[in-house]
Amino acid sequence: MDRIPILKMGEFLLVTIQVDMHDRLAMTLQDDLTEKIVDTRARGVLIDISALQMVDSFMGRMLGNIAATAGVLDAETVLVGMQPAVAITLVELGLSLKGVRTALNVERGMALLRKAGG
Amino acid sequence: MAIVLRQNTQPVHSPEDIVRIRQVVRTWAVQIGLNLVDQTKIVTAASELARNMVDYGGGGDVLMQHVENGIRRGLRLTFEDRGPGIPDVEKAMREGFSTGTGLGLGLSGARRLSSEFDIRSKPGEGTRVTITRWKS
Numbered sequence: 001m002d003r004i005p006i007l008k009m010g011e012f013l014l015v016t017i018q019v020d021m022h023d024r025l026a027m028t029l030q031d032d033l034t035e036k037i038v039d040t041r042a043r044g045v046l047i048d049i050s051a052l053q054m055v056d057s058f059m060g061r062m063l064g065n066i067a068a069t070a071g072v073l074d075a076e077t078v079l080v081g082m083q084p085a086v087a088i089t090l091v092e093l094g095l096s097l098k099g100v101r102t103a104l105n106v107e108r109g110m111a112l113l114r115k116a117g118g
Numbered sequence: 119m120a121i122v123l124r125q126n127t128q129p130v131h132s133p134e135d136i137v138r139i140r141q142v143v144r145t146w147a148v149q150i151g152l153n154l155v156d157q158t159k160i161v162t163a164a165s166e167l168a169r170n171m172v173d174y175g176g177g178g179d180v181l182m183q184h185v186e187n188g189i190r191r192g193l194r195l196t197f198e199d200r201g202p203g204i205p206d207v208e209k210a211m212r213e214g215f216s217t218g219t220g221l222g223l224g225l226s227g228a229r230r231l232s233s234e235f236d237i238r239s240k241p242g243e244g245t246r247v248t249i250t251r252w253k254s
Binding site: 053095 | 133134136137140141144154155157158159161162165166169223224226227230231
């Protein structure tokens with residue numbers, strides 16, 4: 001089965017979503033990330049969605065769940081790189097991703113995680 | 119009345135089909151000349167409605183049509199299933215209404231993302247949702 005790779009960078013985990021995810025792949029990512037946070041004792045998770053051309057309510061819920069679960073495990077989640085058209089569509093869809101921290105790009109996302117960790 | 123310039127039907131029965139529908143709708147939206155935001159809106163609406171069909175309607179078909187109405191051109195998508203139907207369409211259209219595990223944004227969200235929206239459902243016979251995005 002396909003999997004989205006999760007990279008470890010120091011205290012943080014980095015996920016780059018580069019494919020149009022089907023629902024099971026999104027669920028697997030959620031499970032894999034949770035496991036990896038515990039295994040690596042990560043303090044933060046950075047999710048790069050700059051390659052995603054759309055985020056629907058299912059993916060939005062998955063991203064919210066990841067952030068919530070990571071939070072319970074004492075890890076901060078930052079979502080980076082959302083395309084403007086995706087952001088406009090998400091808001092119009094009725095999804096504001098409350099509880100998910102966002103940053104414009106990977107660099108700013110990392111800075112946010114470091115600040116949260118320190 | 120809109121004239122159909124081109125049309126095509128795609129079956130939707132599995133989560134993989136939902137991904138394929140998103141890709142095919144994107145290709146059509148680009149060919150018709152919708153701008154990036156409108157492409158994203160109709161692809162996202164299509165994803166919501168295709169998932170509804172798979173999750174609640176037992177799968178179905180998506181009819182894609184390149185339509186023209188006077189000087190306007192656009193993309194029209196019709197999602198038709200032969201599932202259990204929706205007993206109370208008005209209630210189902212309300213934001214946050216869900217019988218499943220979703221957020222209940224599927225129908226109301228798809229309506230907000232479309233220029234035109236139409237839903238017909240008969241209990242025991244199925245549901246048909248039609249959305250249109252006109253080129254702005």
